[in-house]
Amino acid sequence: MHTEETAQVHVVPADKEKIKKIWMTAGILGLVTAIEFVFAFTMAAGVLRTSIFVGLTIVKAFYIVGEFMHLKHERKVLIWSILIPMIFVVWMLIAFVYEGASVFEARF
């Protein structure tokens, strides 16, 4: 019975445009990583360089989550129910880095 079903499976040919878009996204991710490397070796460490790194990381995260994980094309409610809780992470980051600086002040 199973073999009968298997014989009926209709394989749809690949959509060239879709495949091209996947490789385009991969290219962007590779390119952004390359740019990060350029900044790592040509720029002195500091707040500006760190900000550039964080910005470029968010660009990469946008393409991975949006395109590869397909979130960009999901319902708006789903997009927001994933993104809004991330506010807590931003708050946690600010609070703990601030806390770390205070610990430093107390120790040294």
Add this chain to the structure above:
Amino acid sequence: MSATATTIDTGKSVWDGGQPPLKASYGKLMMWFFLLSDAFTFSALLITYGMIRFAHPAYSGTVEGFTFSQEYWPIPEKVFEAVPFLHGISLPLVFVGIMTFILIMSSVTMVLAVEAGHRMDKKSVEKWMLWTIIGGLTFLGCQAWEWSHFITGTGGGGASLSWNEYGPPDFAALFFFITGFHGTHVFSGVLLNFLIYYNTITGVYERRGHYEMVEKVGLYWHFVDLVWVFVFTFFYLV
């Protein structure tokens, strides 16, 4: 007659169970929310790194004049500058760059597997899943090398959870925790990918009529790649 869960009236409204509310299946939604909670765990680890780093003195001299010391936090490009088979040559962050590239590529092959699944193309799903598994295993191999190099050290005594030659004790502890937790995710991802590969070959999804399991495990695999992007930035670049 009593209404049972087995009879689904598709004419019902969204919230009565006629159709998935967010146009995503139960399994996919649950995977999304699991990944959200996992993102919190990884965020906690990376933010802990940020906090502890800020609680230690930063190195203030030039990159060229940098030496390992317990007095200040090391700059990552001086710690991670070795590449297998190129012993003694300083190649800062090159190996970790290769690892990033491997993981991004295995994410791409995963998307291609999902895409092939939508078209019911069994042969292509098999091919791309196999590439994804190879990518994952290669990454794990790289990480094993990275860890053993980090633990053995460069002649200064290496690293353990309580002490390391590169800087304050917390530096190595955080390296083990963060890359170790990520590596565990990659490892379980490879196991899940293998399960999907096996089920594809034996025709489980073809008989089922859809390849949604590939999508669900794909979400997990992309998440592992996503986390690495953040680990790469906050542990190795900043």
